[in-house]
Amino acid sequence: MSETMIELQEARLHYKIGNAVSAMMGLPSTVKAVDGVSFTLKRGESVGLLGESGCGKTSLGRVLVRLEEITEGSARFDGEEIKELKGADLQRFRGRSQMIFQNPFDAVNPRYAIRRTLEEPLANAGIPRAEWRDRVIGALELVGLGDPERFLDRFPHQLSGGQLQRVVMARALILEPDFVVADEPVSMLDVSVRAGVLNVFRDVRDRLGLTAIYISHDLALVRYVCERTIVMYLGRIMEDGPTEDIVRDPLHPYSQALVAAVPTPNVAQSHDPLPIGGGAPDPRNPPSGCVFRDRCPRAEARCAEEIPQPRQIGSRLVACHFAAT
Amino acid sequence: MTDALLSIRDLSIAYDVAGRDVLAVSHAGFDVPQGSIVGLVGESGCGKTTMARALTRVIADNARIAGGQMHFDGQDLAQLSESRMNAMRWRDIAFIPQSAMNSLDPVYRVEYQIAEVLRDRGGYGRKDARRRAEELFEMVGIDAGRLRDFPHQFSGGMRQRAAIALALALEPKLVVADEPVTALDVIIQRQILDQLRSLQQELGLSVIMVTHDISVVAYTCDRTVVMYAGKVVEDCDTATLLNEPLHPYTMGLKNAFPDLRSAGTGVLTPIAGSPPDLVNPPSGCRFAARCPFATDHCRAVEPPLMEDQPGHNVACHRAHEAAELRARAAEPETWGMSA
Numbered sequence: 001m002s003e004t005m006i007e008l009q010e011a012r013l014h015y016k017i018g019n020a021v022s023a024m025m026g027l028p029s030t031v032k033a034v035d036g037v038s039f040t041l042k043r044g045e046s047v048g049l050l051g052e053s054g055c056g057k058t059s060l061g062r063v064l065v066r067l068e069e070i071t072e073g074s075a076r077f078d079g080e081e082i083k084e085l086k087g088a089d090l091q092r093f094r095g096r097s098q099m100i101f102q103n104p105f106d107a108v109n110p111r112y113a114i115r116r117t118l119e120e121p122l123a124n125a126g127i128p129r130a131e132w133r134d135r136v137i138g139a140l141e142l143v144g145l146g147d148p149e150r151f152l153d154r155f156p157h158q159l160s161g162g163q164l165q166r167v168v169m170a171r172a173l174i175l176e177p178d179f180v181v182a183d184e185p186v187s188m189l190d191v192s193v194r195a196g197v198l199n200v201f202r203d204v205r206d207r208l209g210l211t212a213i214y215i216s217h218d219l220a221l222v223r224y225v226c227e228r229t230i231v232m233y234l235g236r237i238m239e240d241g242p243t244e245d246i247v248r249d250p251l252h253p254y255s256q257a258l259v260a261a262v263p264t265p266n267v268a269q270s271h272d273p274l275p276i277g278g279g280a281p282d283p284r285n286p287p288s289g290c291v292f293r294d295r296c297p298r299a300e301a302r303c304a305e306e307i308p309q310p311r312q313i314g315s316r317l318v319a320c321h322f323a324a325t
Numbered sequence: 326m327t328d329a330l331l332s333i334r335d336l337s338i339a340y341d342v343a344g345r346d347v348l349a350v351s352h353a354g355f356d357v358p359q360g361s362i363v364g365l366v367g368e369s370g371c372g373k374t375t376m377a378r379a380l381t382r383v384i385a386d387n388a389r390i391a392g393g394q395m396h397f398d399g400q401d402l403a404q405l406s407e408s409r410m411n412a413m414r415w416r417d418i419a420f421i422p423q424s425a426m427n428s429l430d431p432v433y434r435v436e437y438q439i440a441e442v443l444r445d446r447g448g449y450g451r452k453d454a455r456r457r458a459e460e461l462f463e464m465v466g467i468d469a470g471r472l473r474d475f476p477h478q479f480s481g482g483m484r485q486r487a488a489i490a491l492a493l494a495l496e497p498k499l500v501v502a503d504e505p506v507t508a509l510d511v512i513i514q515r516q517i518l519d520q521l522r523s524l525q526q527e528l529g530l531s532v533i534m535v536t537h538d539i540s541v542v543a544y545t546c547d548r549t550v551v552m553y554a555g556k557v558v559e560d561c562d563t564a565t566l567l568n569e570p571l572h573p574y575t576m577g578l579k580n581a582f583p584d585l586r587s588a589g590t591g592v593l594t595p596i597a598g599s600p601p602d603l604v605n606p607p608s609g610c611r612f613a614a615r616c617p618f619a620t621d622h623c624r625a626v627e628p629p630l631m632e633d634q635p636g637h638n639v640a641c642h643r644a645h646e647a648a649e650l651r652a653r654a655a656e657p658e659t660w661g662m663s664a
Binding site for chain 1 (some may be wrong): 368480483510511512513515516518519535537538539540541543544563567580582583584587593594596599641643660
């Protein structure tokens, strides 16, 4: 067994947009959702993918469970190129790599009882029917739904958001995967139950030794779940390193803005204006050179000409011409 | 209080559910001091949105104000005739609905939608409406050239700003904002909150901000009202509420939030269980079933909202022991978590 679970090399996911007419008008024909991303994830390691809407974090997560396929570069899962998997290998991969979706109410069939929601992956994976009941009960217990029998015949609308998100988590775990992608799993939940779902996620991941990716725009949540964070912007990695280091001393100007923007449950907090303004630019028309430059307080002429390559600075990789410790 | 722009007293709002009255808001009251931002926080279903909507009397068809008063600027909003109430909407009280991002009509240009309010409600002529719309856009930080755009050409943050511009169009005294930043990214979220705060100070507005996010309240609000199961359980200035909460529910909410500036991540402690079914509310304190400090007395007798310290209202039988309870509430084991 190799130490490396996930390995991305210059992975790109470009969506084709527009049509013949827009092409003749010289309008952009692709959206570069993921544009040259490289990183590796060791077995049992967790990383948070942090960034604003449209930065490509969800697209990247979907690539790793093969809900999307990269258009260039390489994305390997346990040594195998994900998009090349076929037949029995693909079937096996589907069981090993799972996703927990953002909105639990959209992620389950409202007409299926919880039992059926959880049995479906077992049926798809060809697990003998005799094992189903124990596996379903076991998965519900794993995610902290005590007295699981009482949930089996209930329907999604009869569960609270927090309970249903645990069911979604149980479904992702029932085939005993090695790797899970959690896409903003608590953003739709009420605050008082968020903590419970986050705790279950952390706990289950550690107990099963899962490799995990946690996608969020909220650094406070990522910090709670992952020791390593990758900051993305317009399809590219801006900074990659230990979460505590990024929280304490972000090196990339974009990470600095993200850290400054997070409010805290404390009245004694800075109300200084953010170092950056505006929102992310149109992904169909990203700036030349560094994609962050038009919002960056430190941008200079060089940033428009030259794409900054990731550089090792201390514990971190930073894609900025000027970042220094 | 004499300096309050709005005083809600003993307000009850009932939904007709299959022929039975269900009180979504039950004998609730609080004040909004002139020129301040008041946060209204609580879980889904606690009645905060129903209460906020009642201020403009735009509530669901099966809901009605079942009792109480809403004194605003010398009048009781609960008693006003529909035509008088209608005359106050936008002009005196403006409402920014939840997901205001989606509340703009997709088939009309943004300018038209702002001008409509200005003309129909404010008696503006066409030219003046246009000038005012430009002024409003500049105020919320959108280029006036974008007025001719349709809503789909705006980003989420711009739509939210446009909704704020719309609410401010006729210089209302009170703006009620329902979860104004919940669906937005952190950077945009911060920009919108800063904008709202600076406009509030510039224009001397009073704002009620409905949210479930304690961090947003901490960042923005002067006072905070905590609601639980249709009741106000605690109400005071935000700093005191966060530093020295008196109600166990407030203590629990604080524990459930990650704080990016804290030294370590520690463990987030959820409040186990869920709010009571309002069709059959429990006797006694409504939080008792989830409260680690509940006694038989709590389960039997409902605690009234009382002023415990000057300006600090709380509905808890054990508020006098709050200092000791706060210390215990900080321990995860208190809330049934194993260490």
